[in-house]
Amino acid sequence: MAAQVITISSGKGGVGKTTAVANLAVALASDGRKVVCIDGDIGLRNLDVVMGLENRIVYDIVDIIEGRCKLRQAMIRDKHYPDLYLIPAAQTRDKSAVSPSDMTRVCNDLRPDYDFILIDSPAGIERGFRNAIAAADRVLVVTNPEVSAVRDADRVVGILEAEEKGTPSLILNRLNPALVKHNDMLSAEDVLDLLGIQLIGIVPEDEAVIIGSNRGTPVVTEVKSRAGQAFRNIAKRLQGQAVPFMELEQQGGLWQSIQRLAGRK
Amino acid sequence: MNWFTTRKRSAESAKERLQLVLVHDRTDLTPAELESLKDDLLKAISRYIEIDRDAVQIGLERDGRSQRLVADIPLRNVTRRHAG
Ligand SMILES: Nc1ncnc2c1ncn2[C@@H]1O[C@H](COP(=O)(O)OP(=O)(O)OP(=O)(O)O)[C@@H](O)[C@H]1O
């Protein structure tokens, strides 16, 4: 086994990176994959609460790097999936406590035993982001259909290309189909055309996401949630399956052009 | 103002504004710098050949993730000058 390391980045803060990591991790684990998520947001630890694991933390990633614990000691096992683990961020340190080569070393130690390593990147394009992408085999960029979020996503895509990390895939989060229909929100087609990258999934705005994060149970476990379905589909695509893009009800025939843009047609 | 026309504009203006912003972000060229680039370019060309300044079109265009500087510079016909 050799894990694929996937980093979730965005540029702009608050667009849904942590939500995406938690949901994709749970979806992959429920498909029987062995998964480790790493919270790369040093000083602003969040993935633990979104996954409902905050009470189990003893050690964190900086403890691993500085040799205060063994790698396995800092890995928190999920409550429901025995093959899903979290390595939490340090809360009382800053990003300078971790270097890109530290991240690469941790990931390389994990690679032989897992299928997926998901890294939650902090917002911005500074040190924490550089750490988060250092070991990545693949980067997913999350954005919302808004001017500032798309602009920042474009910066991240540009940096990834300059660093020869390849062209990332896009998760378009919090799309509101009714607003798109009224021409009051950028459509998926617009965003893909502007960014010029491939789509891996569209996640609709869904209040079940907030309810799920209140409970510490990612929405992907909700069978009926549209956002949950979207994350399950992205997880399948990460495993190499060709899952058709959801037709977001009020979007009419748009999804065909989206499939074309995503290179699936 | 009509509700529908007001509504219609917001997604469109988001797209138009982003198109401009991204092209400048990606090239690290401000609109003012682009103007002076155009000026210098035309000056240089004019040293060799007569151009129709009013019909010149120079701008940055997006092509997927790459940008190109596209110039359409009509030249003046010189037959008259030779004849005269
Ligand atoms: N599809 C969605 N529908 C509704 N709410 C969402 C959706 N995706 C994310 N949210 C909400 O948006 C907020 C920000 O999400 P999240 O914390 O995942 O963003 P982030 O990119 O990790 O932020 P930061 O940059 O601060 O790390 C959260 O309150 C989350 O519940």
Ligand SMILES: [Mg+2]
């Ligand atoms: Mg986050």
